Amino acid sequence: MKLLQKYFGHIFFPIVWTVIILILLALPGSMVPSEQGFSVPQFDKIVHICLFGGFVLLWNLYYSKKDISPRKKLRIFFTVFIIGAVYGIGMEYVQKYFIPKRDFDQGDIIADLVGASLAYGICNVTLLGI
Secondary structure, eight states: OHHHHHHHOSTHHHHHHHHHHHHHHHSOGGGSOOGGGOOSTTHHHHHHHHHHHHHHHHHHHHHHTSSOOHHHHHHHHHHHHHHHHHHHHHHHHHHHHHSTTOOOOHHHHHHHHHHHHHHHHHHHHHHSOO
16 A cells, blocks of 8 residues: 555545546536446446545545644545545436436445445555554
């Protein structure tokens, strides 16, 4: 994890990842490839897990390099997790109401939460030693 921290702990990476999520989830449905082209069942759920797991991981890598107490880092990590969860849920509603040919999918929300939760747990264990 120290290697990831060294190379991905700069503010550039979490900001770019956050923007990538926004762009991908704001694409009109006509621009999103169908799952029929992939042989992996529920491929879109895997993508959501990776997107929001990456969100939490990258932001926590950035904050883990800050010279602050472990207790404060734990609070920041939890805040990043909550922001990731709200971002994922919010983007589903954005897709439902504002993006043409995109649907609201509770399964995507669950996948977003799974990804954010896994990354939160991994960061707590590996970066904070909890």
